Amino acid sequence: MLFAGGDAQVRAQSAAFLQSIGIRPLNAGGLEASYVLEWAAILLMGLARNGAGWNVALGAEIR
Numbered sequence: 001m002l003f004a005g006g007d008a009q010v011r012a013q014s015a016a017f018l019q020s021i022g023i024r025p026l027n028a029g030g031l032e033a034s035y036v037l038e039w040a041a042i043l044l045m046g047l048a049r050n051g052a053g054w055n056v057a058l059g060a061e062i063r
Contacts, residue, residue, distance in 0.1 A: 001023050002026045002058075002060065003015075003027065004031060004032075004034040005034075006031040011027050040058055
C-alpha cells in the first residue's frame, strides 16, 4: 500500500502496522507525495467506473 506523511517517525510506525496486518507498505515520502497519491486514486476510480472494473490496480516494483 502506498502511503505518505509529514513525519518520518509516524511513517515508520504506519509501515510497521501495515506489515503486522499482512500488507506490504510502500512509503512514498513526505506530504508533497500525497498530492500524487490522491490523483492516482482518482484515476483508478475513474477507470473502474468507466469499464475497467474494480479489479484495476497500480503496480510498484522495488529494486
